[in-house]
Amino acid sequence: MTRFFGIEVIMVMGITDIDDKIIKRANEMNVSPVALARIYEEDFKQDMAALKVLPPTVYMRVTENIPQIISFIKTIISNGQAYATSQGNVYFDVKSWGKRYGVLTAVNPHTQDEAVDSDKRHGKDFALWKAAKPQELSWNSPWGKGRPGWHIECSTISSAVFGKQLDIHTGGIDLAFPHHENEIAQCEVYHQCEQWGNYFLHSGHLHVKGSKEKMSKSLKNYITIKDFLKKCSSDQFRMFCLRGRYSSAVEFSEESMEDAKNLLQAISSFIRDANAYIKGQLVCDPVREDILWERLANTKVTVKAAFADDFDTSRAVAAIMDLIHHGNRQLKAVTKDAGSPRSSVVYGSIISYIESFFSALGMSFGERQVAVGGDKSAVLTSVIEELVRFRMKVRHYALALPETADAVPVESAVGAEEPKQEQKEKRKQLMRERKPLLEACDSLRGDLAAFGIHIKDRTAVSTWEIVEGGQTEKQTEKKS
Ligand SMILES: Nc1ncnc2c1ncn2[C@@H]1O[C@H](COP(=O)(O)OP(=O)(O)OP(=O)(O)O)[C@@H](O)[C@H]1O
Numbered sequence: 261m262t263r264f265f266g267i268e269v270i271m272v273m274g275i276t277d278i279d280d281k282i283i284k285r286a287n288e289m290n291v292s293p294v295a296l297a298r299i300y301e302e303d304f305k306q307d308m309a310a311l312k313v314l315p316p317t318v319y320m321r322v323t324e325n326i327p328q329i330i331s332f333i334k335t336i337i338s339n340g341q342a343y344a345t346s347q348g349n350v351y352f353d354v355k356s357w358g359k360r361y362g363v364l365t366a367v368n369p370h371t372q373d374e375a376v377d378s379d380k381r382h383g384k385d386f387a388l389w390k391a392a393k394p395q396e397l398s399w400n401s402p403w404g405k406g407r408p409g410w411h412i413e414c415s416t417i418s419s420a421v422f423g424k425q426l427d428i429h430t431g432g433i434d435l436a437f438p439h440h441e442n443e444i445a446q447c448e449v450y451h452q453c454e455q456w457g458n459y460f461l462h463s464g465h466l467h468v469k470g471s472k473e474k475m476s477k478s479l480k481n482y483i484t485i486k487d488f489l490k491k492c493s494s495d496q497f498r499m500f501c502l503r504g505r506y507s508s509a510v511e512f513s514e515e516s517m518e519d520a521k522n523l524l525q526a527i528s529s530f531i532r533d534a535n536a537y538i539k540g541q542l543v544c545d546p547v548r549e550d551i552l553w554e555r556l557a558n559t560k561v562t563v564k565a566a567f568a569d570d571f572d573t574s575r576a577v578a579a580i581m582d583l584i585h586h587g588n589r590q591l592k593a594v595t596k597d598a599g600s601p602r603s604s605v606v607y608g609s610i611i612s613y614i615e616s617f618f619s620a621l622g623m624s625f626g627e628r629q630v631a632v633g634g635d636k637s638a639v640l641t642s643v644i645e646e647l648v649r650f651r652m653k654v655r656h657y658a659l660a661l662p663e664t665a666d667a668v669p670v671e672s673a674v675g676a677e678e679p680k681q682e683q684k685e686k687r688k689q690l691m692r693e694r695k696p697l698l699e700a701c702d703s704l705r706g707d708l709a710a711f712g713i714h715i716k717d718r719t720a721v722s723t724w725e726i727v728e729g730g731q732t733e734k735q736t737e738k739k740s
Pocket of ligand 1: 431433467
């Protein structure tokens with residue numbers, strides 16, 4: 261929203277650092293629930309950083325907002341929409357508020373009542389405050405010792421920051437009911453307003469291929485982010501996500517990751533070729549600039565319209581791939597430089613647009629990217645560069661065979677009268693002598709490829725790039 265539409269975003273992320281599951285695990289591990297929650301919070305933040313997910317403006321923890329939560333519940337009770345029980349629980353009275361309940365998911369508060377096996381009045385009533393069980397972490401409240409229910413945390417935290425109007429609320433699709441419905445009910449009663457949240461963006465679930473169930477902790481059909489990142493990059497994951505609608509379910513499989521990698525590869529390859537063309541290293545037939553300018557302008561319009569249409573990332577990526585297709589089509593390499601005019605600016609504009617598109621989506625391409633890994637990788641880059649330059653000189657020498665007697669090196673030159681047959685023989689002899697040099701160049705290229713260092717011999721120069729797991733990480737090019 262910020263990079264494509266210039267809208268400033270203030271994002272608050274709530275951290276549930278106390279709930280039934282945390283308490284249960286903490287008891288098993290004999291640690292305090294809050295300490296356990298901190299460990300996972302830190303782990304979560306690191307995973308998000310590794311995926312290049314931007315952090316929210318602020319994180320807000322439930323245990324640091326207990327007085328605000330209690331006061332929020334008190335207001336709901338005094339507005340007549342919640343009741344406390346003799347057991348020290350407080351529930352939201354869904355039925356008596358009935359009219360607006362289910363606005364998001366069309367759940368009817370009067371139907372599907374489960375059997376009530378607690379002290380609440382109706383099955384759909386939900387806990388705002390839970391009385392403490394023995395040995396449980398708890399806080400004092402007007403209803404006795406206890407802790408907040410899950411839904412009330414989010415209503416309180418978002419209201420504490422944004423007041424009675426929230427622009428966008430996000431979450432997984434499984435949270436629409438009951439979590440978000442309950443949040444709406446609480447907030448609209450608390451603020452006494454007609455509409456608290458303007459938009460709810462629900463993300464679709466990640467599924468593992470072949471499984472009807474979503475990926476989840478309890479089903480143990482998951483892959484951790486850390487394990488995932490051992491095999492694939494965050495860019496690859498991002499491309500995988502971008503190819504579908506955020507609101508649809510996506511299927512995770514080796515093939516879908518492979519498709520994502522191939523797309524990234526195609527983009528990198530185009531950027532490299534376009535870079536080489538701009539620098540004059542890739543010699544091409546004249547380019548139809550007018551067509552490319554028009555394509556670029558159309559792509560910009562399509563991308564903006566796609567994002568404005570509920571973030572249709574797959575349409576936006578398809579438009580970029582189409583632009584790349586047309587950019588590639590015009591880059592028809594020729595072996596001899598006929599001095600055709602070059603259209604560097606249009607290719608520069610295309611690269612610049614594509615790079616900024618992906619950078620806004622947290623991905624990076626191109627040789628302007630600074631090598632990761634600090635000093636060592638800078639040294640490694642210089643060493644590879646020297647090696648490739650040396651190989652290029654050797655290769656050019658090995659290939660530079662004289663066409664005629666004039667071009668034969670001085671020491672082996674003979675007179676212009678020398679018979680043609682003799683010249684041919686000399687050429688053949690030179691080819692035989694220099695063949696081992698070319699073989700050595702080829703085998704060096706093959707050996708380096710095994711380390712992911714790919715050398716491309718272009719007309720006048722050789723360029724190189726590091727391809728890791730199918731994706732370009734760093735690439736530099738040298739003029740001869
Ligand atoms: N497969 C999934 N794809 C995308 N988001 C998910 C998926 N599973 C859970 N989420 C989201 O992650 C957050 C945490 O959900 P939750 O703790 O219920 O995950 P879970 O793995 O299903 O847990 P459990 O198996 O213990 O019920 C929620 O916002 C939820 O919408």
